[in-house]
Amino acid sequence: MRSPMSGHRTFRPSITDRLTKAVMTASGSVPAPVIQLAGGAPRRIDGQVLDPHFQAGVRVMSLLSEGEYEDMPLEKARETVERSAYTVSGNRIELAVVKDLVLPLAGTDRPDDETARADLPARLYSPVHGDDPLPMLVYFHGGGWVLGSIDSHDATCRYIARMGGLKVLSVDYRLAPEFLFPTAAEDAVASFRYVRDNAESLGVDPTRIAVGGDSAGGNLAAVVCQQTRDAGEKTPDFQLLFVPATNMSARTRSFELFGEGFFLTGKNMDFYENTYLRSDDDRLDPRASPLLAEDFSGLPPAHVATGGFDPLRDEGEAYARKMADAGVTVSLRRHSTMVHPFVNAVGATPLARAALSEAVGALRMGLAY
Structure with a gap:
């Protein structure tokens, strides 16, 4: 609804x-x-x-x-x-500010194109009242570019805001099949640009703006970093990638090992990708498969967290290695005992909370606050 x-x-x-x-x-x-x-x-x-x-x-x-x-x-x-x-979200974490808002992104650059920029719902989380500028994480939820919302990831964002002492902006980007690739990627880039260009009015420290997300959201966060770098713009200051989907052009060994019986399945991924993409040609586009980018240098520092029992494990770790090989500062953490997407299970297991707390620590170090 x-x-x-x-x-x-x-x-x-x-x-x-x-x-x-x-x-x-x-x-x-x-x-x-x-x-x-x-x-x-x-x-x-x-x-x-x-x-x-x-x-x-x-x-x-x-x-x-x-x-x-x-x-x-x-x-x-x-x-x-x-x-x-909802069932694994745990007790609600209370914050000083939890506010639904709309990002005014609509433009007239493509007035006849229904996939052109649109105003997007979002949710702002802050651990404190007041206008003093805080670091911000712009967060993109998972769900295969087809499912999920700012509600499904509310507990995760609350946890990050509380533990990190920073603001989180969770973006309700447009989903497939109503809006096909590259709409979600364009929404993600536009959302980051809006925060970056309006940091003062949002009460955000303009030198400490990170992007992050899980699964499809991790894919979008990686794409934001690549696209802003390629455009010669100021990129995010850090990227927080949880169990990211990075390559739609091939399947890895982790799909063979964990493609059934561990929550996310290989058939789920086939459904998501086939629903999101317009054709097989899109699989080779770095905006869909950021692992296929030609250049990984100049990207923001990153923390990449993967799950041991996750079909996406190997491609997430390959992305971290590509960045590291290009000179990007990267911390890679495989949580070997966990399934996809563990960051959403903060209410169901202490290990999920520990993993999320560890990632928040990496985020704080990356943003130097």
């Missing part, structure tokens, strides 16, 4: 959803050996052991599943993502 106030989808949890969330939140405080009883024998693949909380969570999600996203009507799939995110 779309909210008439902000334009983004609003999920309304049922009693069953609330009970499931309560159970998942409580299980996050249960010791791993006890959780192991519910999750079954440890899963061991590629020298890694799946965390008991995630193993139990995958089992619970499987039992509650209404099917795969690619087999559902689109609106049902979108609602299912919102429900899944």
Whole structure:
């Protein structure tokens, strides 16, 4: 459902959803050996052991599943993502400011093109009141460029704002199939440019503006850095890439190892990419596959966090290595016991919170505050 106030989808949890969330939140405080009883024998693949909380969570999600996203009507799939995110979001983190707003990005450069710039809903998070400038993370949610919203990633953004002591702007970029590639990429670039060019009015330190996101959102954050660099503009000051999708032109070994049974599946990715892209030619475009860029020099410092049991693991790590080889300052962290996308499970497992806290520490170091 779309909210008439902000334009983004609003999920309304049922009693069953609330009970499931309560159970998942409580299980996050249960010791791993006890959780192991519910999750079954440890899963061991590629020298890694799946965390008991995630193993139990995958089992619970499987039992509650209404099917795969690619087999559902689109609106049902979108609602299912919102429900899944809600159940693992944990207790709400209160902040001084959580405000829905609209980014005035609409232009007249392509008046006959429905994919031209549009005003976009967004949500601003701040740990403090007042106008004193703070660093900002412009965040792009995951969901395969097809699913997800600023609501599905609300808990993640709240956690980053609280733990990082900075502002977070979560952008509700336009989704496929209503808006095909490269609309999401163009929305992401336009959103960053708006924050960069209006930092003072937003109460943002203009020298400390980062971009970040998970999965498809990590893809968009990487694209923002490449596109602004290529345009000769001021780039983001840091990039925070969680389990990023970086290459739609090929499949890696991690797809073979983890393409079934670990939340994100290979068929999910096929569905997302086929829904987002206009043709196979788009797979070779760096705005879809940033790993295929010819030049990785001059990009902002980065923290790349991957999950050990994630089909996207290898391409995310390949992207980090490409940047490092080009002289970019990069920290790469494989969370070997986790599935995709662990940053959204802050309410269900202490390891997810620890991983997110570690990334926030890298962000603070990268922005030097």
